[in-house]
Amino acid sequence: MDREAIKEIEAICSPGNVRASFEERKCYAYDGRTEGAVPDLVVFPASAAEVSAILKLANKFLFAVVPRGQGSGLTGGSVPVKGGVVLSFMRMDRILEIDSANMVAVVEPGVITFLLQQEVAKKGLFYPPDPSSYMYSTIGGNVAECAGGPNSLKYGVTRDYVLGLEVVLPTGEILNVGVRTMKGVVGYDLTRLFVGSEGTLGVVTRVTLKLIPLPEAKATLLALFHEVEGAAETVSAIIAAKVVPATIEFMDKSSIRCSEQASPMGLPEDVGGLLLIEVDGTRESALAQAEKVRSIAAGHHAVRCDLTEDPLEADRLWQARRVLSQATYNLNPVKIAEDVVVPRSEIPAFIRSLEEMQRRFGLPILSFGHAGDGNFHVSLMIKDTAEDRARAEEAVREIFAEALRRGGTMSGEHGIGLAKAPYLGMELSDDVIETMRRIKKLFDPNNILNPGKIFPE
Numbered sequence: 001m002d003r004e005a006i007k008e009i010e011a012i013c014s015p016g017n018v019r020a021s022f023e024e025r026k027c028y029a030y031d032g033r034t035e036g037a038v039p040d041l042v043v044f045p046a047s048a049a050e051v052s053a054i055l056k057l058a059n060k061f062l063f064a065v066v067p068r069g070q071g072s073g074l075t076g077g078s079v080p081v082k083g084g085v086v087l088s089f090m091r092m093d094r095i096l097e098i099d100s101a102n103m104v105a106v107v108e109p110g111v112i113t114f115l116l117q118q119e120v121a122k123k124g125l126f127y128p129p130d131p132s133s134y135m136y137s138t139i140g141g142n143v144a145e146c147a148g149g150p151n152s153l154k155y156g157v158t159r160d161y162v163l164g165l166e167v168v169l170p171t172g173e174i175l176n177v178g179v180r181t182m183k184g185v186v187g188y189d190l191t192r193l194f195v196g197s198e199g200t201l202g203v204v205t206r207v208t209l210k211l212i213p214l215p216e217a218k219a220t221l222l223a224l225f226h227e228v229e230g231a232a233e234t235v236s237a238i239i240a241a242k243v244v245p246a247t248i249e250f251m252d253k254s255s256i257r258c259s260e261q262a263s264p265m266g267l268p269e270d271v272g273g274l275l276l277i278e279v280d281g282t283r284e285s286a287l288a289q290a291e292k293v294r295s296i297a298a299g300h301h302a303v304r305c306d307l308t309e310d311p312l313e314a315d316r317l318w319q320a321r322r323v324l325s326q327a328t329y330n331l332n333p334v335k336i337a338e339d340v341v342v343p344r345s346e347i348p349a350f351i352r353s354l355e356e357m358q359r360r361f362g363l364p365i366l367s368f369g370h371a372g373d374g375n376f377h378v379s380l381m382i383k384d385t386a387e388d389r390a391r392a393e394e395a396v397r398e399i400f401a402e403a404l405r406r407g408g409t410m411s412g413e414h415g416i417g418l419a420k421a422p423y424l425g426m427e428l429s430d431d432v433i434e435t436m437r438r439i440k441k442l443f444d445p446n447n448i449l450n451p452g453k454i455f456p457e
Contacts, residue, residue, distance in 0.1 A: 002042035005061040009043055009085070011064065012053045017044040017091070026066065028086045032133070034419050036078030039066065042369065046091045048166055048205040054085065057202070058448040065170075067199040069141030072133040077145065077198045081452035085201065089140055095119055096206070100230055103211040104163065104180050109140025109204050116209075126214040128155035131413065132325065140204050146196030146414045150247040155212075157413075159195045166206035167194055167346030168425075172442035176341040179206045182409040193439075196291060198415050201443045201452045217282035218246070219290035220291030220314035223275040223297040224267065224304040228252060230275030232348040232450035234300040234373045238277075239344065241296060243289050247278040248372035249321050254358070255368040262327030267320065271303070275371065276321055278314075282300050301455050309420045324368060331364045335390050338399060338420075341375045342408035346422050353402050354378065361395045363388065375412040400426055416454045424456055 010018050020027060020177035029038045040063070045051045058065045064084030071078055080086060084357040093110035100123045103261070106117060112135040117127050130149035131137055134455070137147070148157040178184065178191035194202050235248055251259070251274040259266050275297070277291040277301025290307055297305045309313050315332045328335055342350045351367055358365040369377040378399055400410040400423055408428055411420060424433060437455055440447075 001063055001085075002061050005057055006291070007043060008057055009041065009054060012050050013043055013045055018042070020286075026051045027420070028071070028088070029079060029267075031071045031078050033074040033335070033451075034079055034417065036079030036081050036418065037083050038287065039080045044088050044090055044091045046396055048168055050082055051087065051168045051203050051205055052172045052174055054087065055168055055170060055448070058085070059171060059446050062446060062448065064451050065203075065448055067140070067144070068135075069138030069144075070136050072137045073141065073417065074339075074414045075411075075419040077417035077450070077453055079273040080142070080417070081418065084106045089138065092205065093138075098123060098211075100125065103213075105182075105209045105211055107139050107207050107209065108209065109138060111139045112138060113137050113142060120211055121214055124214050125211040127161065127209060127211055129158045129161060132232050139207055139209075142198070143195055143204050143207055144199045145415045147411065148370070148375065150249055150370055151371060152375070153245045153248060154244050159192060160212045162191060162195050162207060163210050164208035165191055165194055165204055166390070167202035167204055169202050170446070170449035174205075175202070177207065182210070182386050184347075197416070198417060198453050200440060200453055201449070203449070207421060208310060209390070212446045215246075215286075217283040217286045217309065218278055218280040218311075218314070219286045219307060219309050220296070220317055221277040221290060221293055221423075222304075222306045222317040223277065223294075223302045224271045225300075225302055226270060227301070228273040228351050229244055229338045229348045230301045232351070232371070234275060234297050236344050237296045237300060237349065238370070241292060243279070243292055243296075243391060245277050245279045245289070245293065245372060247276070247370075249322065249369065250274065250371035250376075251276075251324065252354075252366065253370040254364065255324055255366045256320065256329045258331060258366060258369070259324045263317075263319055263323045263331060268303070272397055274319065274320065284307075302401060319366070328366060328381050328431040329380050332388075334382045334384050334388075336380040336396060337395060337414075338378045338380075338381065338410075339369070339375060339412050339414045340374070340378060340399060340403035340408055340410055341412040342406045343370075344374050344405050346406040346408070347362060347374060349369060350376070350402060350406055350408075355394055356396060361391050363391055365395065373412075374408065396421065397426075418453060421456045424454070
């Protein structure tokens, strides 16, 4: 990287906020799954003005700029592919305002999702988006990926809570888009365009979020089934009965066994499907919904259905789901984590197709996730060998094809990034991809902001 450019960046942010040693730069070459190139520099800006100045330099010296939160993504969206500068937002981590009267929060991109939830809860308010990484992921990263989570069934995903943004364009201009009211239709909805754009169209430096009242009470159910069809039919029956839980999480037999081996809960070995369901509202309505859900599960051959209002007991029931992500590494050392979505009616057939692929490819394939909205996390656990990686690549393509054949999509939460870019044409037409490329070119004529993401090279 040009030495003059480095000196100018140090002048913008001060040398203490620039990392140049190989050891420090190497830490920013990967995310939760994907390894990319080692950046030439890691910079910790403190304001939109500093970000703007760096992006203007990038256009002058033609180096890449990659925005990064905590690096918890799973598709390589925040890792460099051409060196350049990683912008880490660890210093921009302030909750600037919580407006209880209007139920709005204004935050910087480095705010941890969980910490925001904790702070607004003190005021009786609720920020629902809860990706599995919510304890350490940032709001900026959530906005970039349009993160969801278990709460998305009832409450929606990140885009449903972003009212406005301060964004630095790739060419350095600072825009304020959106509103802080519940309605606003003046001009194009640029806010929605930036949400989920994976840091390719602009750098988010401030976020205005909608909040809602914190539910008074919650009830949690753990339902076990001999067959996966019973679990899937229960999900459909719950929704058909006009009950909308906050959460319906699913685990298949392989996931249950893996979790049980890592942290035993005494779950029977013949369980083929597990549902973890949460309902909320007033105490009376939460209990009424919970009893209705328990009755529906029993009617679809649940072999066991535990119900609790006690937060500590609920935490115990969540244990099986909570330990699963790390427990999968007991099977094999390499995880290929994908997320697909299928219509709820297609869930049983989709899960059966995964079981058939597992037998055919000879690889452990675990499925679990947000059954209420059909969003499944499919993890292939493989050995670090060329043979296993080749089989896994073929299996991933089949998983995407199966989801698409059943009217679904190949990403519900994780985005495209690097990992899914080669498969983009399976879902989007050439004309759609070319239109997206033209939008990227309009915002970023020199292709300096997060290059190599989404679109296959």
